[in-house]
Amino acid sequence: MAATDFDLLLDATSIGMAYTLQMSRVISRIANPELKPSEKLPNRLLFEVHIGEDELITYPTYTRPTERFLTGKYAPLKSISFALTEPYTPPETREEAIAFLDERLPPMFIRDPAYGLGVTTLIAPLLNVIRDIDGIAHLAIGPDATRIEGDIFHLNSGDYEDLRLHFGRVARNYQNESRIERTIAANDMLLHALDATRFPLQGRPYQAGTIHKLLGGPQLAGTALRGKDRIGVARAAAANAKVLAQKDPLEFAALQRDIQLVSLEALIARFRDLMAENASEPRWQTLFDANPFILSMVFGYPVVLVASGTPVGGIRFGGNGQKFADFLYKNDRTQNAALVEIKRPDTELVGPLYRGEVWPPHGKLSGAITQVLDQRAKFIKTLPLLKDNSDYAAIEAHAVDCVVVAGRTPENRDKRAGFELFRSQLKDVRIVTFDELLAKLELLRDLLADTGDTQSGSGVGAAGDEAGFDQPYDDEDRAEG
Template sequence: MARLFPNDIGTRPSGKLLFEEVHPNYNEVYYIPPDVALAEAGLDPAKAESYKKGILDINGQNDYVTIIPINTLPTHKDFLQGKYADLLSITLDGFGYGGAKTEDEVIDLLENLPSCFVKDYDYGLGLRKDYRFIVDILEDLNIQTLVISKKDSTSIDEKGTICTIKYSDFEQIRKTIDRITREARQVSSEVKKISAHNVLAFFLEDETKYPHKDIRKQDGTLARLIAKSSPVLPVHLSKVEQSAAIDLVSSNKSKMAKDQPEALVKLRNDIDLVTLEKLVQTYEEMLAKKLSEDRWQALFNENPFILNMAFGCPIIKIQDQAYVGGRKISGSGEKIADFLVKNSLSNNAALIEIKTPSTSLLNKTSYRDGVYVASKDLSGSLNQVLDQRLKFQQNIFAIKNNSKLYAMETYHVQGFLIVGTMPTEDDKIKSFELFRGNSKDITIITFDELLEKLKHLHAFLSPNLMEKN
């Protein structure tokens, strides 16, 4: 009889087969474990026949063989019980095996089973380990009986407990699994070699003689997936793989939150850190260019948490390009604030006006020695916010009613002006700080100050800093 692992382990003691004829050319085959297996399992070898278990129904008349998979390992907790949780039997229909009423005939029949089957009853009949995924899929569907048929097409019965798979379809599944297994073993071997090389190269500390190796691009997705288990191999996903990974996490986020909350929090933190790093880079690039107000408004609209950096309290964005009143009977004169926000705890409203980094803050020439006056653009912007605030307070009841925004208050409406960049000369810095420090009710923040706040946040969240602390 062919053994499952003839070259790797010693031959197990053979059990016995017991035949019961149901009718001519139809036999039920029972397995009786060897005495040594029964003893190892804590069972009485003297009662061996009482432990018999049906493992085969061989019906030569109707041309089918039914396999009943059981556990035959004496140390297994489910010794002589079903091999699978829900799948009870596997039937081969229309294979022309004929009948079998002796042990030799059963052995011959088993030798002719498809290659994916265990062919030694002492090792428990059923599908080989590489094909356990087929069983997993069927059990996910609550299938109890698998029929592999050369007569019928692939289907599931009305009760949903019997799955018939056409033999050609089953072979396609088997070949697909075989191909993946073959490729996985080949690629796994390559990844192990490269990993061993990289670890050795790290200790030798000679990049010239022992350069670091990477997974070759042509090794494809499978190589990169296997390489993920090696900390010494960088893995670069394609855009398609990135999208698939994002979709996978998104569709499983609730289960991950329940099963692996710490891992999900770490993933979220890592993503937040990378997103923040990219935002800092984008902000720096925009700051180096002369861009319009619209571009900056779009950036803040897409990343409203930047506006939080301007506040000393948590805020919620209510509306960008918000109407705050001032419309005349002619329809002109309406006031539009770039952003309407509110304190997330008190609901107190605030208005934010966005200018550009290139907006001048001070006049180019000094008013007196060491004293610079606020520029027309800065003072005009300041008055613009004050006017918006006035109109907003005057029209708040109509705005709340028309917009159905009742959870918004005007206890003390703050105004925020994001404008220009910090001067570099000491006298100009002093003049600017004096001006904005005495600007009642309106907080003035420069674009480069917001950038510094973002950088400090990124530095605070970075793992290296966390480890040092």
């Protein structure tokens, strides 16, 4: 549909602002041929901005010109609301309202009023299981814990994001399997009939998960192998790893990837727990000691960990004043040193409002920056002695890189802007937040999990298979989806 196919009628209400959808006369007459030119066009409340509760409340609406024209899409679900966690101004024009929806609605939710809002096909199963709960009439997505309260299903924003990413991975996996099946069918049903010698039957390849189902299916996580079974599985895995490495390196790489994924999932869970607990610096140092690759992701070049909690100089007469760096890395190619200073996730990054909408750095952040710069100065002065005393010469201080890991990315838009403006201007110190490190780990996990289609390549039809999951989902599609 085009922008001219609908209009939004704006009205101030006791709770904030209401936005009513009115489709064009052409579409309205297709839905109701008896509509006269002089008659008022039908309309339906599409969404509201509840200022008191800081909520965007949507009423997904059919806009197809059928017998269900301008009725609710997902009965018995009447509304889907979203917490407005950042500062906002209720839109006062049609254009502002469209832009507001585009900015505030989460991924996989329809933003175009012409399609009546709602969800896309990919996320529809989530909506359907909620609709199947007796008595639920409203879905509320926000920071509250996922729970059922009266006729409202509260869905935590983080839980929704986890489900959305998982749905995407499942969809891509099935798309890959479908392409493989169709490629085999084309060979076996067409080419093999023409020349059986040149085009032998391929047959269905091994499906990942077969052994998983054999050993316990959904209960595999709770399946405890006993005695010789446990020993046999361990030995078989080791023996097959050697064979795979020699005869099928691609499969061996896949096995390695799966093991890495399991380890990475556990690491991400541990990282989240430490963030939730606002763990102390020593506990973070223990985690990074055991997994030095986490911090290596903040550098734009290959690095190796030299030492953690290492002295970098500064000792004075009397024996005090010694400086310690949380982590000492070096460039694996140039041997150039890099220092990493770790703070806590609750470290404040933005200070009090200066004037207007200007948010300067917090004293704790500027203190951490000064601390790592002081460590660098002491390290450069003391490096020759350190190298001589430790008998370790493979490190240089040509241009020592400095990194501070601290805090969480500010949620407030203006504070976030102030933080970005400040750190982008730093020449010698890189600032990384804990949630950014977590996002890097999650991205690595997703990249490992999404292997793409290694069998069919980029052949014809690959692009078409990706289509459909971001399309508007109406209730009449439910039987098909």
